[in-house]
Amino acid sequence: MKYLDEYRDERIALGLAERIRERVTQPWVLMEICGGQTHTIMKYGIEDLLPEGVEYVHGPGCPVCVTPLETIDKAIELASRPGVTLVSYGDMLRVPGSQTDLFHVKAQGGDVRIVYSPLEALKIARGNRERQVVFLAIGFETTAPPNAMTVWQAQREGLENFSVLVSHVLVPPAVRLLLNSPENRVQGFIAPGHVCTVMGYRQYEELARDFRVPIVVGGFEPVDLLEATLLAVTQLERGEARVENQYARSVTRAGNVPAQEMVERVFEVGDQKWRGIGTIPQSGLRLRAEFATYDADKRFGISDVHVEEPAECISALVLQGIRKPTDCPAFGTRCTPEKPLGAPMVSAEGACAAYYHYRRHRVAS
Template sequence: MKYLDEFSDPQLARRLVDEIKAATSQRWSIMEVCGGQTHSIIRHGIDQLLPDTIEMIHGPGCPVCVTPLEIIDKALEIASRPDVIFCSFGDMLRVPGSERDLFQVKSRGGDVRVVYSPLDALKIAKENPAKQVVFFGIGFETTAPANAMTVYQAKRLGIENFSLLVSHVLVPPAISAIMESPTCRVQAFLAAGHVCTVMGTQEYPPLCDKYKIPIVVTGFEPLDILEGIRRTVLQLESGRHELENAYPRAVQSDGNSAAKAMLLDVFEVTDRAWRGIGTIPSSGWQLSSAYRDYDAEHRFSVTDIHTEESPVCRSGEVLQGLIKPHECEAFGTLCTPRNPLGATMVSSEGACAAYYLYRRLEVSSA
């Protein structure tokens, strides 16, 4: 199958691993930003094929994982109301709030529905004019255009019983926050190809210059990731700090102009809280003034809900790359996919879920 079999060729993978080993003369720490890349690295054992001098640090690029606890609690409050049909992608239903999750709201009679597109939620709103229909709009730049288009369509069609609970976050400000942290160990980044498919690559060269770091845009198949690591190591070893696009089959420098125009119309940049990390300035989107009537937080008056993170769950440290999942004392014991303490154990892109699923259950003695 194109882009699966041909980008998983074991002989080509071995050749890339050999080239990475030959090029490496000292220790390097590289962060893959995207949770999808984390799962590919752990699933295929890519980190175990690399020389011991290269450490892959798992970044905060899991959209479910970085959705803050207070947004989850706001979703739970809205979804519990009898006049609401609450729509979400399936991976949000088991993300724990302070006391419950969306599955529990559903089991107690809440009308919580899994949809596969925000446009599905808009259709539900059109078919149920007596109900308020809310879509849980989370994620990075990748999922934002579809959510923006849905709000745009709701306004254009005059569908007033639809609203969006927004928790969109942006990658470049997160990179800045990581690099400016006093505990930062990251020396280079693998950037997420699907984000750059939408936004392009123009935001990254200034980050390379400011922080003196290589950033290589790459995809999600094993050979994509290994090629991204190879290019990153070559830059590190030669003292360069540039942007490279190792995913040209999907990413162009200017991105998707139509998607960016829609985002510019519907959203505006705002400060955003990241679960386990805290507030990062100018790191998210909120609905612009022209679409503020479709903001579920204001429509349902839940803006004053504020909650504290669990002191037991160390997902914030995992998301910042400070610890590996199995270094958390609760991993695999108090915290499992069936009884998660945090979103990193629930999400299909969460680092804790990857370590549990692929049996990385013990801290290495090396």
């Protein structure tokens, strides 16, 4: 399959691994930011191909994982109301709220539906005028354009029974926070290719300059990640710190401008809470005032719920790359994908679930 087979080609992948081994003279810590990249690293065992001392820590780029518990609880509350249909991306349904999850709400009669595209939520709203249809609009810069488009479209159609519960996060402010942390160990980054497809990589140039850190925009296949790793360690070995674009088949410096304009039209930047990390200034998107009527928070008057994370869950440290999932005493025992304590154990892209699904045989040995 074109654009896939060549990026999983073993000869190319093993050749890149060999070049990384030749290039490296000392230990380096890299962070892959996106959960999709974490998933590939775990699934293909990329770390096993790297020389001793070159280490990946897994960044906060799993949208399911960083969605605050409050948002999940609000979604659960709305889905439990008789006249409401809650529409969501699939992997949000298993995320534990403070009491239950959306799967259980569905089993108890709540109308919860899974869609692949938010535009399908509009279709549901059009076909069920007597119901309030709420779309759980979460994600990074990647899902922001389709989510914005949905709200814009709803306004254009005057669709009155549709609203969105928004929890949108932005990558660069989180990277800045990590780099400012005294506990930071990360020396180079593999930036998220899908986010940069939308946003371009100009914002990452500021980060590379301000913190003297190499950032390589990377793709999601084994060859992508190995090539991005080679570029990053080459910069580190040479003492360079700039942005390079490994994922050039999809990413340009300016990004997808019409998509950015759609986001800009519907959303504005504001402070945002990240599950496991806390509030990061100017790190999220919220609906602009002219779209306030589509804000589920306002429409249903859900007051801010304040909830506590399970004390045992170390997802805060995992999502910042300070600790590995396997450092957690609950990993694989009291916390599993069937009974997760925290969100990184839920989504396929969460670091804990990726370790559990693919790598726990390595941990044991």
